[in-house]
Amino acid sequence: MSEIIVPEIGESISEGTIAQWIKKEGESVSQGDLLLELETDKVNLEITAEQDGVLTQILKQEGDTVQVGEVIGMIGAGALSAGAAPAAQAAEASAQESPAAPQAEAAAPAASSTSQPSAEAAPLATPAARKLAREQGIDLRQVQAVDPSGRVYPSDVQSFAAGTQAAKAPAAQRPESVKAAEPAVINPAKPIERIRMSRRRITIANRLVExxxxxxxxxxxxxxDMSAILDVRKRRKDKFKEKHEVGLGFMxxxxxxxVGALKAFPLLNAEISGEEILAKKYYDIGIAVSAKExxxxxVVRDADRLSFAEIEKEIVDLAGKARSNSLSLADLQGGTFTITNGGVFGSLLSTPILNTPQVGILGMHKIQWRPVAIDEERMENRPMMYIALSYDHRIVDGSEAVRFLVTVKELLEDPESLLLEG
Structure with a gap:
């Protein structure tokens, strides 16, 4: 018998959520077969079989939160015959090994008449819902799940508890708001879909709030003013694509x-550790990518040492991995500064939130043609982009932040200067 254990994933990851069991109880497996997919806050992990045998028991179900090192299933030796139940085989093996097998067999009918219905009636529920039900002394079988799959969530337990309390209270003490709210919950004309947040979405939410x-x-x-960059791209994009096999984008x-501005204002490339500032002498630039979840x-590593073509290739590669859900932990860890481009979705202006523990993030936006005053008498339509810098004022002063953003602006409006920056 072999245990299926949640493996070590990375220093900063201690738990995950079972996204999907690929194999079912009773199925034969070979060494290297994919058993299940584990979802963490950063990457999804495939767990494979370490030996040939049969998946005799699944201890943790889809949607359950599991810890690194936790046993989530068992693989037994041999192969099951068609239709054989893993639990029945385990019980038979236990009976054969136990000296008290005859007594156990004699007692089996009486035991099954009391325990079997309870096991069958046990509802599907998240660990948090089970814990809450235990704490409040609630029988989960009495809780009605909103989820179409029948899985009970903590909110279902809380709603049941609130309804029970209201039912027990004297009519004069029952809040009118509770009475009024009850029909809205079950009104078929106002359907509500309850969607479980993925572990990654929960982590994103927590980190943004943090x-x-x-x-x-x-x-x-x-x-x-993006005129100069648009002109360079117009003149060079075909030859650039032909030579490097990648497009010349804005990123x-x-x-x-x-990178040029970070060299001039190094505190924006730092982070806070207790009462110390960790000033980083390297430039690993995070590029925000929208993925399904x-x-x-x-992170683009050592961006200061890369050419335009190398940066574009790296970004294309990382974006492809993000959208195919194949990023590794190494791809996501250790960035020193982040760039996010809301302009690809049409955003004209926004205030990006820091990607902690970094202390700076640059927001790009949509290129919009606008009339610009060239001098006191002339106006011209120019392709303009608003840029935003969010920063941690604990170590970055306002004057530094403003001058950093002005430096970014000046370098972009004079693309040749970017070559001098390395």
Whole structure:
């Protein structure tokens, strides 16, 4: 008998959620076969069989939260015959090995008449819902699940508890709001879909709230005339694509401009550790990418040492991994500064939230043609982009932040200067 154990995933990951069991109880498996998919806050992990045999028992179900090192299933030796139940085989083996097998067999009918219905009636519920029910002395079989699959969530237990309390209270003491709210919950004309948040979405939500609660976050804005960059791309994009087999996008220009500004204002490339500032002498730039399950920020390593083509290739590769859910932990860890581009979705202006523990993030936005005053008498339509810098005011002063953003603006409006930045 072999245990299926949640493996070590990474230093910062201690738990995950079972997304899907690929194999079912009773199925034969071979060494290397995919057993299940485990979802963590950063990456999804495939867990495979370490030996040939039969998946005799699944201890943790889809949607359950599991810890690193926890046993989530068992693989037994041999193969099951068609239709044989793993539980029945285990019981038979136990009976054969036990000296008290005859007594056990004699007692089996009486035991099954009391325990079997209870096991069959046990509802599907999340660990948190089971814990809450135990604490409040609630029988989960009495709780009605809103989820169409029948899985009971903590909110279902809370609703049941609230309804029980209201039912026990004298009519004069029952809140009118409770009475009024009850029909809305079950009104078929006002359907509600309850969607379980993925572990990644929960982590994203927690980290965004944490960033706003722990950092003294401010945002400063500027605008960039994109005429020069558009001109370079128009003249060079075909030859660039032919030579490097990758398109010349905007991200390579912005990455180079950010690196140049970080060299001039190094505190934006640092982080806070207790009462110390960790000033980083390398430039690993995170590029925010929208994936199916939420925003992820893979990292372009040593961006200061890469050419425009190398940056573009790296971004294309990382974006592809993000969308195919194949990013590794190494792709996501250790960024020093982040760039996010809401402009691809049409955003004209926004205030990006810090990707902690980083202390700076640059927001790009949609390129919009607007009339711009060239001098006191002339106006021209120019392709303009608002850019935003959110920063941690605990170690970055306002003047530094403003000058950092002005430096980014100046480098972008003079693309040749980016070559001088390395």
């Amino acid at each position: 960033a706003q609660q722990t950092a003294a976050m401010l945002t400063t804005f500027n605008e960039v 390579s220009f912005f990455t180079k401009a950010v 939420g925003l992820v920020v893979p």
